[in-house]
Amino acid sequence: MELLRNFCVIAHIDHGKSTLSDRLLEYTQTISERNMQDQALDDMDIERERGITIKSHAIQLYYKREEDNKMYTFNLIDTPGHVDFSYEVSRSIAACEGALLLVDASQGIQAQTISNLYLAIEHDLEIIPILNKVDMESAMIDEVSDQIIDLIGCAKEDIVHASGKTGIGIKDILEAVVERVPAPSGDPEAPLQALIFDSVFNSFRGVIAYFRILNGVMKVKEKVRFFNTGKEYDVDEIGVLQMEQIKKKELGTGDVGYIITGIKDSKEIKVGDTITNVSNPCAEAIHGFEEVKPMVFAGIFPVENEYFEELRDSLEKLQLNDASLVYETETSVALGFGFRCGFLGMLHLEIIQERLSREYDQEVITTVPNVSYFAYTKKGDKLLINTPSDLPDPTSLDKVEEPYIRASIITKPDYIGGIMTLCLDKRGELTKQTYLTPERIEITFELPLAEIVFDFYDKLKSISRGYASFDYAMIDYRESDLVRMDILLNGDAVDALSSLVHKTKAEALGRRMCKKLRELLPRQQFVIAIQASIGMKIIARETISALRKDVTAKCYGGDISRKRKLLEKQKKGKKKMRQIGNVEVPQKAFLDVLKLD
Numbered sequence: 063m064e065l066l067r068n069f070c071v072i073a074h075i076d077h078g079k080s081t082l083s084d085r086l087l088e089y090t091q092t093i094s095e096r097n098m099q100d101q102a103l104d105d106m107d108i109e110r111e112r113g114i115t116i117k118s119h120a121i122q123l124y125y126k127r128e129e130d131n132k133m134y135t136f137n138l139i140d141t142p143g144h145v146d147f148s149y150e151v152s153r154s155i156a157a158c159e160g161a162l163l164l165v166d167a168s169q170g171i172q173a174q175t176i177s178n179l180y181l182a183i184e185h186d187l188e189i190i191p192i193l194n195k196v197d198m199e200s201a202m203i204d205e206v207s208d209q210i211i212d213l214i215g216c217a218k219e220d221i222v223h224a225s226g227k228t229g230i231g232i233k234d235i236l237e238a239v240v241e242r243v244p245a246p247s248g249d250p251e252a253p254l255q256a257l258i259f260d261s262v263f264n265s266f267r268g269v270i271a272y273f274r275i276l277n278g279v280m281k282v283k284e285k286v287r288f289f290n291t292g293k294e295y296d297v298d299e300i301g302v303l304q305m306e307q308i309k310k311k312e313l314g315t316g317d318v319g320y321i322i323t324g325i326k327d328s329k330e331i332k333v334g335d336t337i338t339n340v341s342n343p344c345a346e347a348i349h350g351f352e353e354v355k356p357m358v359f360a361g362i363f364p365v366e367n368e369y370f371e372e373l374r375d376s377l378e379k380l381q382l383n384d385a386s387l388v389y390e391t392e393t394s395v396a397l398g399f400g401f402r403c404g405f406l407g408m409l410h411l412e413i414i415q416e417r418l419s420r421e422y423d424q425e426v427i428t429t430v431p432n433v434s435y436f437a438y439t440k441k442g443d444k445l446l447i448n449t450p451s452d453l454p455d456p457t458s459l460d461k462v463e464e465p466y467i468r469a470s471i472i473t474k475p476d477y478i479g480g481i482m483t484l485c486l487d488k489r490g491e492l493t494k495q496t497y498l499t500p501e502r503i504e505i506t507f508e509l510p511l512a513e514i515v516f517d518f519y520d521k522l523k524s525i526s527r528g529y530a531s532f533d534y535a536m537i538d539y540r541e542s543d544l545v546r547m548d549i550l551l552n553g554d555a556v557d558a559l560s561s562l563v564h565k566t567k568a569e570a571l572g573r574r575m576c577k578k579l580r581e582l583l584p585r586q587q588f589v590i591a592i593q594a595s596i597g598m599k600i601i602a603r604e605t606i607s608a609l610r611k612d613v614t615a616k617c618y619g620g621d622i623s624r625k626r627k628l629l630e631k632q633k634k635g636k637k638k639m640r641q642i643g644n645v646e647v648p649q650k651a652f653l654d655v656l657k658l659d
Contacts, residue, residue: 291330439454
């Protein structure tokens, strides 16, 4: 245990976590030069394509220290940087004693740097500050060093200068880990207590759980119990995580590894659960593991109803690998059976949709994303509103409360005007404005969560040319003047396109949605009226004219009354068709309506 160190790498998105992890793997020769590739720990295609980390990745390294000639074992966890994957970070932090806090020397401290730092401090982790990308021409070494000292109160010599690209300072980082990160402090003689921090599904081996042992020892062929589910299993295989899984006979206190027990049903294992021995169980489960709080909700439906069960299986397996995904079944008049899913943000929603398509061959339709509200009826009942169709009738409705967030935006002073305008347009209230340095300012706004769901992050990046960083936290629910806006096609409401909007913005949004649908819906042989309504009041309308079939083409000359007769007959037919004709909404339309500018 004295030679064991568990640590994770935390930083804002794009500050070089995965690149630095690559250099650590190279330096410790965990991965051979022949097998080396960029982002070595990112094993998903989407991660490589987008250049972001989506999943935390645990790996074991061995470092021989020259001073004392001892071989140290490091368990490194590389974490994501985007705000939508902060749950992955919180789980990784729960399995470590130390954290490498990476700050980009050319960009300085950004919002997610601060957010992840607070997570690490809450868990009493030893923080090692690292100034990354010091080899760049635009690096502001002294300025950013001062920011780090202000933030965590360390001495200037405690900051390690490094470069993930060229390999500067890699030895200094490994030395700092040995000297500063404490060894695990568990009791090897105590009953087994191991925390599950991740899991994956393997179609041949079943569910593979990744764990960290806090107390005791785990051996092959033992019988173990999962504390929260109460299920008991034989340990078929345990081992440590390198580039491949390496089998071991036993793992001791402080070790990070994997366990295979032949579980085939993904419901039987929960991330955050405690593993203990059946023969000598521990008295209580491990505490301090936070529950996931979804921020954005959307319906996910199969394109054809017969694929409903396949979609359920796919979501179950995906939830194993991404514990922040929450879902339950729901039905829609327009789309049939599907699932109501909770996500941590719009990028998370996009990634889940992409992974369903790539990893499980599931083509799905996603409804308009929204957030949860509380509605109060005149009788005094309090209702949780997850979908616009849950909202009670306006006659029995007393008030609606919507969730508010505290948004922290760090930017350069040049972009303050544009960011202020954006936040005020989104019904935000400015609460604080602080200059961190003459070149960096932190602006704090209180905003409705519903306003940042769609395109807030993209617009913020456009206004600030990519400089502004954004982080948010929930505050409370506040009373708001919200109305349900329905989209009607020939008088029939399409429930998948309903949304809850603020009264002042309903008309503008209704007009834009009707206009967009007019472009997207295919023409029929009858007129289609697209309307946006609030209750019985129509607030916007667009009309798609009918395709005209030339019924008089076969009349050559002759009396005009023959042509009139045919045209009258066609008119009656179109009227009848309009009464019974269904308007099919193509899948592309559901997705494109979300991308309103």
